Amino acid sequence: MSELLMSWGLERTLANNIAMLGQGTLDTLYMVLAATVISIVLGVPLGVLLLVTSKGYFWDSPRFYAVLGAVVNALRSVPFIILMVAIIPFTKMLVGTSIGTTAAIVPLTVSTIPFLGRLVETSLRTVPYGLIEAAQSMGAGPYTIIGKVLLREALPELVQNFTLTLIVIIGCSAMAGTIGGGGLGDIAIRYGYMRFQAGMMVATVLILIVMVQLAQWLGDTLARHVDHR
Amino acid sequence: MIKLQQIVKTYNEGTDQAVPALKGVSLEIGRGEIFGVIGLSGAGKSTLIRIINMLEVPSSGSVVVDGVELTTLPESKLREMRRSIGMIFQQFNLLSSATVKENVAFPLRLDKTLGRDQIENRVSELLDMVGLGDKGDFYPAQLSGGQKQRVGIARALATNPKILLCDEATSALDPKTTSSILELLIKLRDLLNLTIVIITHQMEVIKECCDKVAVLDGGVIAEQGTVVDIFSSPRHELTARLVNSAVRKDVLDTLEHMTLITEYREGGSAVVELLFLGSSANDPVIVETAELTGASISILAGSIHHFHGEILGILVVGVAGTQEIIDKALETLRGRVYRLNFLGYEVKTPEESAT
Ligand SMILES: Nc1ncnc2c1ncn2[C@@H]1O[C@H](COP(=O)(O)OP(=O)(O)OP(=O)(O)O)[C@@H](O)[C@H]1O
Ligand SMILES: [Mg+2]
Numbered sequence: 312m313s314e315l316l317m318s319w320g321l322e323r324t325l326a327n328n329i330a331m332l333g334q335g336t337l338d339t340l341y342m343v344l345a346a347t348v349i350s351i352v353l354g355v356p357l358g359v360l361l362l363v364t365s366k367g368y369f370w371d372s373p374r375f376y377a378v379l380g381a382v383v384n385a386l387r388s389v390p391f392i393i394l395m396v397a398i399i400p401f402t403k404m405l406v407g408t409s410i411g412t413t414a415a416i417v418p419l420t421v422s423t424i425p426f427l428g429r430l431v432e433t434s435l436r437t438v439p440y441g442l443i444e445a446a447q448s449m450g451a452g453p454y455t456i457i458g459k460v461l462l463r464e465a466l467p468e469l470v471q472n473f474t475l476t477l478i479v480i481i482g483c484s485a486m487a488g489t490i491g492g493g494g495l496g497d498i499a500i501r502y503g504y505m506r507f508q509a510g511m512m513v514a515t516v517l518i519l520i521v522m523v524q525l526a527q528w529l530g531d532t533l534a535r536h537v538d539h540r
Numbered sequence: 541m542i543k544l545q546q547i548v549k550t551y552n553e554g555t556d557q558a559v560p561a562l563k564g565v566s567l568e569i570g571r572g573e574i575f576g577v578i579g580l581s582g583a584g585k586s587t588l589i590r591i592i593n594m595l596e597v598p599s600s601g602s603v604v605v606d607g608v609e610l611t612t613l614p615e616s617k618l619r620e621m622r623r624s625i626g627m628i629f630q631q632f633n634l635l636s637s638a639t640v641k642e643n644v645a646f647p648l649r650l651d652k653t654l655g656r657d658q659i660e661n662r663v664s665e666l667l668d669m670v671g672l673g674d675k676g677d678f679y680p681a682q683l684s685g686g687q688k689q690r691v692g693i694a695r696a697l698a699t700n701p702k703i704l705l706c707d708e709a710t711s712a713l714d715p716k717t718t719s720s721i722l723e724l725l726i727k728l729r730d731l732l733n734l735t736i737v738i739i740t741h742q743m744e745v746i747k748e749c750c751d752k753v754a755v756l757d758g759g760v761i762a763e764q765g766t767v768v769d770i771f772s773s774p775r776h777e778l779t780a781r782l783v784n785s786a787v788r789k790d791v792l793d794t795l796e797h798m799t800l801i802t803e804y805r806e807g808g809s810a811v812v813e814l815l816f817l818g819s820s821a822n823d824p825v826i827v828e829t830a831e832l833t834g835a836s837i838s839i840l841a842g843s844i845h846h847f848h849g850e851i852l853g854i855l856v857v858g859v860a861g862t863q864e865i866i867d868k869a870l871e872t873l874r875g876r877v878y879r880l881n882f883l884g885y886e887v888k889t890p891e892e893s894a895t
Binding site: 439441442444445446447448449450451452455459460463464466537539540 | 590593595619620621622623625626627629631633634635636637638646647649650679680681695696699705
């Protein structure tokens, strides 16, 4: 990529820097999107499980809810940077290494699943209980109620939850970069901080800001689109 | 069609927060009846109606619907059974994320044997039936309360149930919309031979559309009977209070300005309430009684009430004359009206007797 830029007449270091930022952005996007998708795939069921086992819902089970809730809270209270280091053995077991973008996905996911799970639980709780009863009175079973009533009715909130998760993951991914996770955070530390290249620092920050803005805009638009209340 | 026997329901049973919601309720509701249950807040009405489709499991007692005992049915059979019992709610409980059509299609989609076209046809048939044929693609948020409840009714009837349960279905609606929904329920009962159970705290709802009514008070049935019986001769104190506020408002206002005593005094007149039912409301009872006995009868207050299928007239009259004439007149009246309630003798206040 830097050759291409130089052929356009750009000076070598600038071309190299831009190419590096481009690669960093791609790495960050890969990390962030993969972690978000995995978090959603696992966090939504977690939220559903928390809801339906809580008091008054159809799989009401106080003990199970208490244990699961405690685990979720425990994971949520560990700062990301510590969690990332603490689960290095687990990460190694899963992806074979603890360095690089793919490895960073593991701690990113582990830390956001409980976070998203709680958000999902809270959102599903806003669905009026009367809707569940109405579905039951029509002969619907628990799985139908989860899919066709709870998740469907809470969709606008869920979209907001996913947006928030995405933004949190963007932030954490930059943090992950600083300790060998690759991506924009890695560039910011290595060039912006250690080699005093203020331009690189500013550039990474700007790119991160744009990413967050885009994510928020996309989420808001989507949430509005699915909201019919 | 529906038979409840000795239903007891205690919430949080066995804990120190136990709430006895129903304390032994027995009811029998016939096919094609519109059966009302009225009671004050917390009387256990919602609990009772939710036991009919087992949304709430009774602590003890038996629930038989269409010959099937529901309390011992396994969950899967129960779900099937619920498809033959429709239910509508005070808060409508429509999916806000789904269009009117999708809401009505919800119970149909649970039946995997139905094809797309079948469902679509059935939905438009149902929407026409409740008068919402042109609102299929609207979302609930775009509808009025009355229209939302019509969607609720269409959804509840989608699976061709034999029974429709209505939990305060009109409580969130204004009087005019309430009437139109009740009319629709009567129409659908006649059209589909539905059995309808209506829970309400409004006597007007009972008056407008029920055949029979049970009065629920503190988890027990205080009184039950045909609507006309309950309205004309309430026996229980709560029933009397509910009935009075619904049909005797004018009468009670008039009586408030009178002083009534129990003993006859010279020159006094008896004040009685006469109830007329149906056709006898048109007979010239007053004039004939006056001619026959020589009593002078004056009308003090009156009102006419249309129940669904029956007319109840309430008239308060003063009967003046000697003790003998009054007794004779009351006896004659008693034989000719549906019911006569003796209220007392009127005492003229001093300034009135002076004029
Ligand atoms: N899930 C529940 N857990 C505990 N107590 C309950 C529950 N549901 C109802 N109750 C109690 O049972 C009693 C009867 O309640 P119910 O809802 O049947 O009354 P209602 O006649 O429908 O009242 P309203 O007119 O206010 O709807 C009340 O004292 C209520 O507090
Ligand atoms: Mg209620």
